[in-house]
Amino acid sequence: MLPVSAEVVIIGGGVHGCSIAYHLASKGMHGVVVLEQKYLTYGGTGRSAAGIRQQFGTEINCRLAKENIKGFIRMKEELDTDFDLELEQGGYMWLAYTEGQLNQLRENVRLQSSLGIPSKILNPDEIKELIPLLDVEGVLGASWCAEDGHVNPHRVTFAYYEAAKRLGVKFYTYTKVVDIEIEKDKVKAVVTDKGKISTRKVVNAAGPWGKEIGKMVGLDIPVVSERHQIMVTEPVNRIIKPLILCQDDGSYWKQEPTGGFLIGMDNPNEKKGYDVGVTWQFMEEVSRRVLKKMPILRDVRVVRQWSGPYDITPDSQSIVGPVEEVEGFYLDVGWSGHGLQFAPSIGRIMSELIIGEEPFISVDVLSFNRFKTGKLIPEPACI
Amino acid sequence: MEKFTDDDVIVCRCEDVTLGQIREVIRRGYTDPEEIKRITRAGMGPCQGKTCRDIIIREVARITGKRIDEIPVPTYRPPSKPIKVGLLAEESD
Ligand SMILES: Cc1cc2nc3c(=O)[nH]c(=O)nc-3n(C[C@H](O)[C@H](O)[C@H](O)COP(=O)(O)OP(=O)(O)OC[C@H]3O[C@@H](n4cnc5c(N)ncnc54)[C@H](O)[C@@H]3O)c2cc1C
Numbered sequence: 457m458l459p460v461s462a463e464v465v466i467i468g469g470g471v472h473g474c475s476i477a478y479h480l481a482s483k484g485m486h487g488v489v490v491l492e493q494k495y496l497t498y499g500g501t502g503r504s505a506a507g508i509r510q511q512f513g514t515e516i517n518c519r520l521a522k523e524n525i526k527g528f529i530r531m532k533e534e535l536d537t538d539f540d541l542e543l544e545q546g547g548y549m550w551l552a553y554t555e556g557q558l559n560q561l562r563e564n565v566r567l568q569s570s571l572g573i574p575s576k577i578l579n580p581d582e583i584k585e586l587i588p589l590l591d592v593e594g595v596l597g598a599s600w601c602a603e604d605g606h607v608n609p610h611r612v613t614f615a616y617y618e619a620a621k622r623l624g625v626k627f628y629t630y631t632k633v634v635d636i637e638i639e640k641d642k643v644k645a646v647v648t649d650k651g652k653i654s655t656r657k658v659v660n661a662a663g664p665w666g667k668e669i670g671k672m673v674g675l676d677i678p679v680v681s682e683r684h685q686i687m688v689t690e691p692v693n694r695i696i697k698p699l700i701l702c703q704d705d706g707s708y709w710k711q712e713p714t715g716g717f718l719i720g721m722d723n724p725n726e727k728k729g730y731d732v733g734v735t736w737q738f739m740e741e742v743s744r745r746v747l748k749k750m751p752i753l754r755d756v757r758v759v760r761q762w763s764g765p766y767d768i769t770p771d772s773q774s775i776v777g778p779v780e781e782v783e784g785f786y787l788d789v790g791w792s793g794h795g796l797q798f799a800p801s802i803g804r805i806m807s808e809l810i811i812g813e814e815p816f817i818s819v820d821v822l823s824f825n826r827f828k829t830g831k832l833i834p835e836p837a838c839i
Numbered sequence: 840m841e842k843f844t845d846d847d848v849i850v851c852r853c854e855d856v857t858l859g860q861i862r863e864v865i866r867r868g869y870t871d872p873e874e875i876k877r878i879t880r881a882g883m884g885p886c887q888g889k890t891c892r893d894i895i896i897r898e899v900a901r902i903t904g905k906r907i908d909e910i911p912v913p914t915y916r917p918p919s920k921p922i923k924v925g926l927l928a929e930e931s932d
């Protein structure tokens with residue numbers, strides 16, 4: 457049974473919703489409710505490539521990313537969880553195939569260095585030395601950060617969930633939000649298919665579906681949902697740790713700590729919408745691309761394939777914080793394919809904003825308002 | 840010598856998950872097979888859960904007292920048989 461009222465209702469049981477819930481409760485807030493239309497991790501969270509990195513190209517993301525890494529390092533203790541979160545700092549490499557790409561990477565690394573991120577530019581010989589199995593034909597250089605890596609997205613989410621639950625947060629799965637009631641531009645209640653909850657504060661952490669939630673309060677949130685596919689191989693001996701991203705054809709891969717290779721690619725022609733189906737063409741195309749670079753994978757068998765939605769914004773940048781139009785309505789959406797790793801820092805910042813504290817890093821530049829003022833901040837380091 | 844119990848039985852041979860581990864996550868309150876799969880990896884292996892899925896659903900039903908048909912079945916994720924990367928690549932040439 458749903459409660460009749462709540463202090464805060466968080467819409468979305470992904471990694472962001474669960475992190476916000478945990479951070480609010482750990483600050484002593486009571487009456488926090490999380491609503492999820494299916495099961496926890498149903499959305500992008502359960503379908504990601506699980507990469508974490510500090511190699512971003514905008515100051516705000518670099519500053520948050522440093523905090524994310526720190527957050528993952530202390531997470532096991534902070535959340536007091538016995539789940540193996542599989543945190544592995546095996547590195548992350550962006551390969552450049554044109555002068556333009558290399559210049560952009562140089563610019564990113566300059567920014568990252570100025571903010572204390574230990575990334576650097578590598579020449580092809582240095583790349584070969586780090587990853588002897590990689591075919592570097594056509595590669596002009598790379599950017600590299602040894603502190604970046606991998607984390608288990610499911611277990612991180614469930615660890616936030618369990619910690620939040622212990623602190624009194626109530627979670628309701630298979631409960632879909634169908635409307636939000638507003639009175640005099642203030643949030644009044646959340647309506648679900650299982651009943652109504654009165655509340656003054658609502659957090660839209662619905663990922664790609666955030667656009668639909670926005671419509672319920674009359675906001676047009678510029679998020680487009682785009683399908684991204686990925687496949688994984690059988691586990692094999694560990695031969696490579698970093699995530700490798702090729703900027704010529706958008707392919708990327710990494711070997712998970714459990715041994716399977718996760719393989720994906722950027723495809724500008726992918727279907728828009730919330731469809732999470734898969735195609736045979738994807739497996740063929742991505743196999744062709746990745747074999748050119750990692751011929752050793754020829755005899756490894758693919759065992760699973762899936763897809764998930766990216767919530768893409770016009771500047772590939774998240775939308776975070778309260779909105780001017782509706783009092784009590786908060787956004788944490790639009791993560792444009794890199795949102796898993798921001799759960800530690802943004803969960804904390806969202807809780808600070810909701811409680812009315814000064815956020816430990818200002819996220820004003822990420823506000824919804826930027827689409828009205830035109831102050832977009834395009835993130836160049838996206839896959 | 841210690842005796843083997845039901846808990847030591849390997850339910851998911853592909854991912855090496857025991858019945859004891861499955862029971863432990865169910866006891867912790869995870870009764871959705873999708874959640875159980877995502878926490879334990881049972882069902883993510885090369886056979887795609889063909890061997891372990893039904894055992895897990897039965898165990899959820901037994902512990903929660905629900906009927907089998909009340910329990911959501913995890914999504915099946917192709918390919919139906921493991922296939923070499925090299926073979927997939929050739930098909931697109
Ligand atoms: C193929 C792929 C690869 C990726 N790789 C990476 C990576 O390497 N690193 C990285 O950091 N990120 C990656 N991402 C992105 C990352 O997965 C997402 O940015 C992140 O998980 C977003 O989390 P979230 O909690 O904001 O949203 P979601 O996980 O999408 O959660 C939103 C939840 O809201 C629920 N919901 C929606 N509507 C309603 C409603 N009306 N009522 C109730 N509930 C509702 C949904 O069911 C969903 O569970 C990848 C994504 C994909 C698809």
Ligand code: FES
Nearest residue numbers: 851853884886888
């Ligand atoms: S036995 Fe569980 S996936 Fe094969």
